[in-house]
Amino acid sequence: MIIKKVIMNHVKMRLHEPFKTSFGTIQDKDFALLEVVDENGTTGWGESVALPDPTYTEETFKTSWHILEDFLIPVLLDKEISHPDEVEEIFSPIRRNYMAKAAIEGAVWDLYAKRKNLSLAAALGGTKKKIAAGISIGIQQxxxxxxxxxxxxxxEGYKRVKIKIKPGMDIEVIKAVRSRFPDVPLMADANSAYTLEDIDHLRKLDEFNLLMIEQPLGVHDILDHAKLQQSIKTPICLDESIQSLNDAKNAIELGSCQIINIKIGRVGGLSPARQIHQYCKDKGIAVWCGGMLEAGIGRAFNIAISSLENFTLPGDTAGSSRYWKEDIITPEVVVQNGYIDVPSNIGIGFEPDRKRIQKYTVKTTIYNH
Known part of the structure; x- marks a missing residue:
């Protein structure tokens, strides 16, 4: 396939309610919605997940747009591609900027699946017909x-509850949740809010039978996470620390975690996500798919990757109505009895709703040679 044209829309949507974590609050989500068009006029869709501020990673919506417009799209236009795995190598001279890379790499995967008359899940090697849905709840008043x-x-049937914590809003909050819901599968997400000096404090979590504590320490603190995991019984899950297959290898070798959260945007696309999944499977490390407040197209990619065998824990992929008054796909993503059906239609399995997309589009730019 040859990429002949790329259409990029700046889309702005408002969440139902502000989503608060240890590093900030989000109410409005700006993202790039991409269409890649091949020589036959077939379209593949992708969605950027970068946040407005460089708090989760160094990327932002604006920097992702810049990298896409000035570097990634130009190098991809008129490029002949046999398989989406090749995109990672094409982009390799451009360092990091994983969320920008993932946005357009996902569109190539959608295009490839359509050309092969496959669902995206099948193209990735997924086997599940449905995936378990968890819920992520921001810090409340x-x-x-x-x-x-x-x-x-x-x-509503969600299979796992994740709550955000930070110093001063942690042990007592979890104690209250466990007191009322003693048996619910529960995890805590710290978003790097603690340091090794908090070992004794974090050890108090062991009494609450948590599924995991997600990213308690800093992004680059893989060694410190190993020291923490040796000191607590609660399984550590790494999120922000894992931005590549090499990061996953190092963390597993050091014993820094027992679980890894794979976010497609954070690791640079579906191909790297699939590699990390396979490595973790071989090493006996469970994985699950985290969320980045995606709209429908990004949500479709999360569903597809979660259909792979070693995504054994419920992810953050809730239904569309959890975040949006209306989504930009039809049908919208629906959770039934705690599960989401993996679509069998070709490509991402959902139809982008062009009228709704236009409604939320701030500007559109078309790129071709």
């Missing part, structure tokens, strides 16, 4: 508000 939200999501 009060314990009671958090408990009420958890109760509602449990009633």
């Amino acid at each position: 009060s314990k009671e508000e958090l408990l009420n939200k958890i109760a509602g999501y449990i009633d």
Whole structure:
């Protein structure tokens, strides 16, 4: 296939409610929505996941747009590609900028699947017909508000609850949740809010039978995570620390974690995500798919990658209505009894709704030679 044209839309959508973590609050989500068009006029879709501020990683919506427009799209135009795995090598002279790379690499995967008359899940090697859905809840104004939200999501059938924590809003919050919901599969996400000086404090989590604590220490603290994991019983899951297959290898070799969260945007695309998945499978490390407040197209990619065998824990891929008044795909993603059906239609399996996309589009730029 030859990429003859790329259309990039700046889309801005408002979340149902602000999403608060230890590193900030998000209400409006700007993202790039991409269409890559081949020599036959077939289109593949992709979505950027970078946040507005460089808090989760160094990337932002604006830097991703810049890297896509000035570097990635030019190098991909008129390039003949046999398989999407080749995109990683094509982009290799451009360092990092993984979220920008993932946005357009995903569109190439969608295009490839359509050309092969396969669903994206099947093209990736996925075998599951449905995936377990977990829910991620931001920091709330009060314990009671958090408990009420958890109760509602449990009633909806979600298979796992993740709550955000930070110093001063951790042990007592989790204690309250466990007191009311003693058996719910529960995990805590710290988003790098702690240091090794907090070992004794974090050890207090062991009494609550958590599935895991996600990214308790800094992004580059793989060694410190190994020291922490030796000191606590609660399994550590690494998120921000794993930005490549090499990072995963180092973390597993050092004993820094027992679980890895694979986010497609954070690792640079579906091909790197698939490599990390396979390596973790070979090493007996469980993985799951985290969320980045995606709209429908990004959500479709999360569903597809989660259909791979070693995604054994519920991910953060909730239904569309969890975040958006209306999504930009039809049908919208729906959770039924705690599960999401993996679509069997070709490509991402959902149809982008062009009227809704236009409604939320700030600007459109077309790139071709």
